[in-house]
Amino acid sequence: MGRIVILPDAVIDQISAGEVVERPASVVKELIENALDAGATAIEIALEAGGKTSITVSDDGTGMDRDDAVLAIDRHATSKIKSASDLIGVATLGFRGEALAAIASVSKFELETAPDEDDASSEATRLIVEGGRLKDVQQTARRRGTTVRVRRLFFNAPARRKFLRTPATETRATVAAVSVLAFMRLDVSFKLTNDGRSLTDAPRVSALGDRIESLFGRSLAEGLIPVDHHAGNVSVRGFIQRPADAKPTGRKAFLFVNGRPFRDPFVVRAAEAGYRATIHPGSRPTMFLSLGVPGDTVDVNVHPSKLEVRFRDRRFVEATVEEAVRRALGPIGAAAVVGPGADWLPEAAAASTVAGAGYPPSSPEGSRGSAPSLFGVERYAPAHAEFFVADGGFLQIFDTYIVMQTPDGLAIVDQHSAHERVLYEATMSQLNGEGAPSQRLLLPLTVDLEPRELEAVEQNRAQLDAIGFEVEDFGGRSVVIHAVPNPHPRFDARRCFEEVVADFARGRFGGWNNQLERFAATYACRAAIKAGQVLEQREIGTLLRRLFGCELPPHDVHGRPTIVQLPREELERRFGRS
Amino acid sequence: MKFTITREQLQEGLIAVASTVPTRTTLPVLSNILVEATADGVRLAGTDLDIAVSTVVPAEIEAEGAVTLPAKKLVEIVRELPSAGIHFSASGEQRVTLECGRSRFKLLGIAPDEFPSFPTVSFDNAWKMTSADIQNLISHVVFAASTEESRPILNGVLWEMREDRMRMVATNGHRLARMDIPVSGGAAAADLIVPPKALEQIRKLFGPADEIEVARSDNHLGFRAGSTHIFTRLIEGPYPNYEQVIPRDNDKVVTVDRQALAAAIRRVGVVASDQTHRVRLSFSSGLVKFSVSTPDLGEAEDEIQATYDGEPLEIGFNATYLLELLKVMPTDEVRFTLKAPERAATMEPVGWDDPASYLCLVMPLRLVD
Ligand SMILES: Nc1ncnc2c1ncn2[C@@H]1O[C@H](COP(=O)(O)OP(=O)(O)OP(=O)(O)O)[C@@H](O)[C@H]1O
Ligand SMILES: [Mg+2]
Numbered sequence: 044m045g046r047i048v049i050l051p052d053a054v055i056d057q058i059s060a061g062e063v064v065e066r067p068a069s070v071v072k073e074l075i076e077n078a079l080d081a082g083a084t085a086i087e088i089a090l091e092a093g094g095k096t097s098i099t100v101s102d103d104g105t106g107m108d109r110d111d112a113v114l115a116i117d118r119h120a121t122s123k124i125k126s127a128s129d130l131i132g133v134a135t136l137g138f139r140g141e142a143l144a145a146i147a148s149v150s151k152f153e154l155e156t157a158p159d160e161d162d163a164s165s166e167a168t169r170l171i172v173e174g175g176r177l178k179d180v181q182q183t184a185r186r187r188g189t190t191v192r193v194r195r196l197f198f199n200a201p202a203r204r205k206f207l208r209t210p211a212t213e214t215r216a217t218v219a220a221v222s223v224l225a226f227m228r229l230d231v232s233f234k235l236t237n238d239g240r241s242l243t244d245a246p247r248v249s250a251l252g253d254r255i256e257s258l259f260g261r262s263l264a265e266g267l268i269p270v271d272h273h274a275g276n277v278s279v280r281g282f283i284q285r286p287a288d289a290k291p292t293g294r295k296a297f298l299f300v301n302g303r304p305f306r307d308p309f310v311v312r313a314a315e316a317g318y319r320a321t322i323h324p325g326s327r328p329t330m331f332l333s334l335g336v337p338g339d340t341v342d343v344n345v346h347p348s349k350l351e352v353r354f355r356d357r358r359f360v361e362a363t364v365e366e367a368v369r370r371a372l373g374p375i376g377a378a379a380v381v382g383p384g385a386d387w388l389p390e391a392a393a394a395s396t397v398a399g400a401g402y403p404p405s406s407p408e409g410s411r412g413s414a415p416s417l418f419g420v421e422r423y424a425p426a427h428a429e430f431f432v433a434d435g436g437f438l439q440i441f442d443t444y445i446v447m448q449t450p451d452g453l454a455i456v457d458q459h460s461a462h463e464r465v466l467y468e469a470t471m472s473q474l475n476g477e478g479a480p481s482q483r484l485l486l487p488l489t490v491d492l493e494p495r496e497l498e499a500v501e502q503n504r505a506q507l508d509a510i511g512f513e514v515e516d517f518g519g520r521s522v523v524i525h526a527v528p529n530p531h532p533r534f535d536a537r538r539c540f541e542e543v544v545a546d547f548a549r550g551r552f553g554g555w556n557n558q559l560e561r562f563a564a565t566y567a568c569r570a571a572i573k574a575g576q577v578l579e580q581r582e583i584g585t586l587l588r589r590l591f592g593c594e595l596p597p598h599d600v601h602g603r604p605t606i607v608q609l610p611r612e613e614l615e616r617r618f619g620r621s
Numbered sequence: 622m623k624f625t626i627t628r629e630q631l632q633e634g635l636i637a638v639a640s641t642v643p644t645r646t647t648l649p650v651l652s653n654i655l656v657e658a659t660a661d662g663v664r665l666a667g668t669d670l671d672i673a674v675s676t677v678v679p680a681e682i683e684a685e686g687a688v689t690l691p692a693k694k695l696v697e698i699v700r701e702l703p704s705a706g707i708h709f710s711a712s713g714e715q716r717v718t719l720e721c722g723r724s725r726f727k728l729l730g731i732a733p734d735e736f737p738s739f740p741t742v743s744f745d746n747a748w749k750m751t752s753a754d755i756q757n758l759i760s761h762v763v764f765a766a767s768t769e770e771s772r773p774i775l776n777g778v779l780w781e782m783r784e785d786r787m788r789m790v791a792t793n794g795h796r797l798a799r800m801d802i803p804v805s806g807g808a809a810a811a812d813l814i815v816p817p818k819a820l821e822q823i824r825k826l827f828g829p830a831d832e833i834e835v836a837r838s839d840n841h842l843g844f845r846a847g848s849t850h851i852f853t854r855l856i857e858g859p860y861p862n863y864e865q866v867i868p869r870d871n872d873k874v875v876t877v878d879r880q881a882l883a884a885a886i887r888r889v890g891v892v893a894s895d896q897t898h899r900v901r902l903s904f905s906s907g908l909v910k911f912s913v914s915t916p917d918l919g920e921a922e923d924e925i926q927a928t929y930d931g932e933p934l935e936i937g938f939n940a941t942y943l944l945e946l947l948k949v950m951p952t953d954e955v956r957f958t959l960k961a962p963e964r965a966a967t968m969e970p971v972g973w974d975d976p977a978s979y980l981c982l983v984m985p986l987r988l989v990d
Contacts, residue, residue, distance in 0.1 A: 469896070472916070480897040480937065481987035483963055485794050485866050511987070526963075526987060529795075529897055529939070535771035589896070592917070 052118060052175075063145040066207060067094025067196060068216035070146055074191050075224050075233075076136035077143070078102030080123065081189065083231060084247070090237040093210030094217060095196065103188040106158040109168040113180060116154070116172060118144040136303065138344075143191075148175030149203070150196045156189040174199045210237070218242055222258050223304040226297050226331060229254050251282060255331065259295070263329065268377040270332065272367035277360055278335035279367035283314065284328040286321040286372065286598045287379050294327035300334040300341055305352045310334075313361035317368025320467060320560060321598035332364065369594070375449055378597035378606035380613070437583040443574040445583055452610040458578065458586065460599035462571035465589045466530055467600045470563040474509050481511030481526040488524040488537050489517065492544060497522070499547035506562045512540060530570050532582065542569040564600045622686025622711040624658045626678065628704050628721070631663075634678035635696050637826055637849055638667040641674045642692040650735045653689035656709070656717075657733070658682050662848075666739065667692060672819050673739050674826070677848035687733040688717050698726055740852050742843030747834035748782055748808045752827040752846065758789040759824050761800050761949050761979055763817045767793035777814035777856035779863075784810065790863055791817075796942045796983040797863060798949070803976050813842060814860055819853030826851065867982060868965045871958035873931040875904055876971060879955045881925045882909070883947040889913045889921040890940040898940040899986050904959070905933040913940075936962045937986040946981045962988060 064070055071088055078086050081104030089099045107115060114120045121140025146152060151174075157167035171179040197204035207213060214237045225233045225245050235243035245257040256264035267282040281299075296311050298304065314330050322328060342353040354360045371377060438446040445456040473479040492500065500507065500514060500522060507514055511528030527536035546565045572578070572586070590596045590605065597606045615621045635654070643651055646669070655666040655675075660682065666675035688711050698719065699707070708720040711730075719726040758780075767775035772794070779790040788801045823844055827833060831846040837855070844851040889900055894915045903910040909927045914920040936959060947955070952970035959966045968981045 476916070478987075480899045482795050482897075482939065483965075483984040483987065485792060485797060485863075485965065485982065485984050486861050513987075529986075531896070533769045535769060538771055 063142055064149060064196075066216060067098055067213045068220040070094065070098050070150075070193055070196065071100060071217050072220045072224065073137070073142040073146065074098075074100035074193075075221065077191075078104050078189065079224070079228060079231065080135045080137055081105045083188065085232045086234070088217070088221060088233070088235045089239075090214060090217060090235070093213035093237060094193075095207055095210060095213060097192060097194040098196070099190065099192045101188065101190040103186070106156045106187055106189050107168070108158045109166075109180070109182075112154060112156050112168045112170055113177070116143045116147045116152070116170065116177070120144070134338075144175070146191075146193055147172040149198075149200050150174075151194040151198060153192040153194075154189065155183065155185055155191075157185045157187050159187060214242070223297060225254060225258060226251070227299060227302055227304060251331065255282065263295075265380070267329075267331075268371050270367050270371040272363070272370050273335075274363045274366065275359065276337050276340070277363045279332055279364050280335070281330065281332040283330045283332070283368055283371055285377065285379055285604070286318060286326075286328065286602050287604045289318070289322045289326040289328035289602060291323075291325045291327060295329045295331075297331045298334070299332070300336060300343070300352055301338060302333070303343055303352075304350065305343070306350045307352070309357070309361060310364055313364040314368045317365040318372070320471075320564065320600045321372055321595055322602040326602055330368075332367075334360065334364070336360065372595045372598060375451075375454060375591075375597060375606060375608060378454065378608045379604040380608055380610060435580045435584065437580060437587070439578055439583065441575075442577050445578075445587065447587065449608065452608055452612075452614065455607045455609070456587065456590065457574075457599075457603075457605055457607075458576070458583075459571050459574045460603055460605040461590045461596075462531070462586060463567045463599050464593055464596065464605050465586070466567035466571055467563050468593050468595075469530075470510055470566055471559065474506055474559045474563060478509040479511040479528055481513060482529045483513075483526045484524065484536075488527075488540075489521055490524060490537065490541060491521050493520070493548065495548040496544045499544050503547060503562060506559070506566075507543075510566060512536075528570065531572055531586075533572065533576060534570065539566075539569045567600060622658050622688060623683035623709065624663060624680045625683075625706045625708045626663055626680035628699060628702050628707055630678045630680065631707060632699050634663070634665040634676050635692075635699060637676045638665045638674050639692050639696050640825060641667040641669055641672050641822065643669040650689060650731045650737075652692055653731055653736070654692045654695060655687060655689050655733060655736045657687040658685050658709075660685070666736075668737055668739070670737060671816060671854060672822055673737075673850075673852040674822065675739065675850045686711060688715070688730045689733050689736050690717060690728050690730045694728065739850075740838060740841040740843070740854075742836050742838045742841055742852060744834050744836045744843065744845055746809065747836040747845070748787075749806065749832065749834055750787070750804065751829075752823075752831040752833050753829045754787075754802050754804075755820075755827070755833060756824055756829060757975070757977060758787070758800055758802060759820045761951070762789040762791045762798045763820050764945055764949060765791040765793065765796055765798035765981070766817045769793065774814060774856060774858065774860055776816065777860075778817055778820060779860040780813040780815050782808060782811045782813070784808075790860070792863060792982075795939070796946070796981065797867075798946075798979075798981045799863070799867070800977055800979045811837065812858060812860065813837065814856040814858050815842060816853055816856060819851065822851055822853075866965065867980070868958070868960060868967060871960045871964070871967060873904065873934055873959040874929070875909065875931075875957040875959070876928040876954055877909060877925065877957065878927075879947055879950050879953055882955070883944055885909075885911050885923045885925050886940050886943055886947075889923050890944075892919045892921045893940050894918070897986065899937050900940045900943070901935060901937050901988060903933065903935045904929050904931070906930055934959055934962065935988060936966065937988040938966075938983060939986055942983050946983060950981075951975065951979070 063073060067090065075086055078100065081102060083102035083104035085103050087101045091097045119140045121138060123135045123138045152172040154170045155167060167183045167185040169181040169183045170177065218235065221233055221235050221243055229248050229251060232247045233243055233245045243258065245254060248254050252264050255267065266285050266288040268285055270283055271280045273279065298307055298310055314332060315328065318328055340355040440446060443458060445458055447454050447456065497520060504514065511526060512524060513526035515523045515525060517523045524540060543565055551565065597604060599605050612621065638654055642654065646652055651669060657664040662677045663680040664675055664677045666673065702721045702724060705722050709717060711717045715730045715732060717728045717730055719728065763778055766778050775793055781788040786801050786803050788799065790797065790799045826849060827846050834845045836843050840855050842853050842855050886900060889911045890898060890913065892915055893899055893913045901912045907926060907929060908924055910922065910924040912922045946968050950968065950970050952973050954971040956969045956971050957966060962985060965982050965984055970979055
């Protein structure tokens with residue numbers, strides 16, 4: 044009897060704070076979102092001891108008048124929605140009206156705000172709150188905007204405070220949170236300091252490439268390929284890393300839907316699937332992808348921290364992301380670039396950011412708002428196919444590379460990697476389809492194998508046959524090959540067979556978990572024209588035409604480039620013509 | 622060294638030798654021609670280390686001696702000179718003066734002792750034959766040799782010398798050409814495996830009327846006609862047993878017009894894949910049908926008349942191989958013999974008025990239905 048009580052609001056706020064406020068980084072995120080919702084164009088974040096001592100976020104947004112300011116720290120006080128129906132396709136970052144209340148309930152909280160100058164009652168207000176209790180409301184003076192200072196986070200919740208990590212770790216988490224938001228709004232400047240030391244200094248820019256550069260440095264920015272694709276009413280734009288630059292560790296994956304950041308391992312995996320057979324299976328490519336879907340097909344209100352979303356048609360979204368990545372990897376623009384390509388990348392990215400808007404796009408085509416669109420990029424010149432592969436005039440250098448002109452510059456093709464890509468795609472379709480034509484031999488080849496290798500032949504017999512190796516057991520350790528594939532005029536069938544079988548016996552290419560892909564990659568690698576092989580003009584022409592007829596010409600199957608390009612811009616820059 | 626030679630004599634000699642001089646080489650002396658004044662005339666020689674050519678042209682010798690001169694420059698100079706006597710004189714081994722009328726050139730050579738020595742081949746027991754016979758063999762067989770480096774033997778052409786015939790055979794393992802020419806005179810039997818490059822030189826340098834002597838040392842073969850010698854290294858055997866793979870039981874025989882066949886293959890071949898050039902041939906009574914289908918590209922069909930009354934048969938081939946054979950077939954009509962889709966096909970000339978006998982063989986490509 045009498046054991047159940049209604050909790051006072053302050054306690055409820057503390058409990059709900061558990062969901063919204065975990066650590067300094069989440070406080071910063073909430074405060075920045077508020078600033079963005081208030082139309083800020085410059086946001087400064089200052090931490091002390093990684094935010095454990097204090098967190099200050101200042102903006103130049105619309106600010107609040109005295110009444111609104113007092114209301115703002117109440118739970119479920121929001122100016123952003125009025126009824127449940129507004130929740131569908133909500134366009135602001137905040138809408139639950141609980142962030143300030145939650146933060147204020149677990150810290151020593153100060154809010155200073157001055158509304159828009161052209162508001163008649165323009166004057167500044169300062170609130171002082173401690174553990175959720177409003178201590179004082181003062182009148183003050185300041186420029187337009189809002190500054191929130193959060194000191195001694197969790198001072199009244201020692202159990203939670205205990206979970207905070209070292210200042211360095213908390214700082215790192217905050218940098219990551221700020222980065223996500225900085226990608227959403229190129230038109231807003233972000234500055235982050237910890238104990239006075241500058242960590243992020245991202246000025247307003249109009250191209251995503253520039254923002255990536257200010258946040259992560261030039262070399263990462265230079266290694267990116269633009270993505271721009273839509274299918275049905277789903278659009279995918281942004282940047283992904285060149286396969287050759289993808290590493291097993293240190294990957295960055297930034298996802299946005301309708302301008303809102305979210306986390307989703309399945310979407311990341313779909314993007315990785317788009318890289319299939321262009322990177323080593325263990326490599327993790329960096330990606331910045333912005334999805335546009337109709338507001339009523341995504342639910343962003345799944346979890347209070349708002350990082351999870353629910354798509355109505357998840358399968359289609361994932362398929363579109365995969366396809367977008369795949370397409371982005373195809374054009375020759377996705378080939379590795381010689382020289383500092385920095386001039387080149389932001390330009391490509393800038394090309395259409397002017398197209399304006401799209402934050403948050405309510406549909407792929409439609410747009411509203413006036414902020415420059417973040418991820419708007421023109422699709423890079425579709426350079427596929429034979430348009431520019433002439434019939435001769437190729438230069439083969441070091442008997443290994445082919446130099447050719449493209450519409451946008453110079454391409455240097457690695458003959459082995461290029462042929463490997465060609466054969467990989469051809470082999471995959473042969474394995475999945477009707478098999479390859481196979482040349483019968485006048486003089487069958489007898490090959491002696493080790494037991495392990497014989498076993499490998501046995502295990503891959505169907506695939507060997509499909510690509511054209513007709514293998515007959517000869518008794519003992521020998522097999523006889525009656526027919527062979529004929530992928531190029533200089534093909535050495537015996538050597539290729541021996542190497543492929545040895546690769547399987549030794550478990551090379553073990554990272555490929557799909558057996559067909561693994562087989563195709565192994566065969567392509569062994570059957571391709573080798574480096575050091577002198578080629579005739581005609582052969583080069585055929586190779587290049589087949590390469591550009593591939594789905595993904597610029598990348599081989601091990602995460603190496605097949606093409607290195609020297610853009611015309613770069614040449615012109617070097618010769619002082621630009 | 623001092624001699625005078627007519628421009629025509631010199632040019633003739635240079636043309637014979639210069640084609641062996643490699644255009645790119647890491648050994649500088651190989652881009653030079655050896656010019657040696659001897660009692661018999663001026664000996665010119667060039668080599669790329671695989672093949673060596675030398676020839677002697679008449680000249681008025683004042684002092685014997687030898688130099689080497691850059692082949693390209695020498696050929697260009699001689700081409701531009703008027704038709705008159707050219708006077709060569711060397712001071713030391715490397716400075717050569719060329720005078721012709723009022724033109725005067727000084728060329729810098731490389732010491733002749735750096736020039737590779739030629740193989741010694743004795744022509745005492747040489748095979749003797751007409752250039753026309755060799756040309757006949759070369760032009761019908763050499764094309765079939767392999768250009769791929771994994772089986773060096775197949776890069777060579779087998780040349781069998783027998784008492785009553787000589788034969789050349791070449792194959793790349795996918796197709797084969799074999800030709801016999803009857804000979805009388807009964808020289809020693811031998812199996813020689815000759816690099817095609819050397820045979821190509823023979824074809825270029827010897828006129829059809831030349832009588833040619835062919836002799837071998839341990840691992841070299843020498844050709845001699847008049848004062849011109851060609852030497853080549855031989856490829857070590859044994860050559861694979863090709864006889865056993867030539868089908869003898871092909872029971873389906875098709876006779877067809879060579880040009881019509883080639884034209885049809887070329888037409889449908891346009892849409893064949895760059896990689897395999899696969900065409901499908903269907904033989905039925907009185908008809909050959911051709912079809913090609915390449916995913917992502919398209920399809921083509923064609924047909925021509927043929928003399929055939931056997932069972933219907935479908936078989937795939939690499940169009941390139943068929944066209945190569947048809948190009949060298951010496952008659953307007955050819956005979957195709959077949960057995961089954963996975964068995965070798967043969968092609969022979971029909972009604973050839975040459976004592977030679979000629980047979981080509983081509984292995985099929987697997988068809989997928
Ligand atoms: N920096 C700011 N500038 C102007 N107004 C602000 C600012 N921060 C908060 N507000 C006002 O205070 C209200 C409450 O903010 P709070 O963050 O608690 O809720 P919210 O943003 O509406 O929703 P959520 O809980 O999802 O963040 C906002 O709706 C907004 O009107
Ligand atoms: Mg908020």
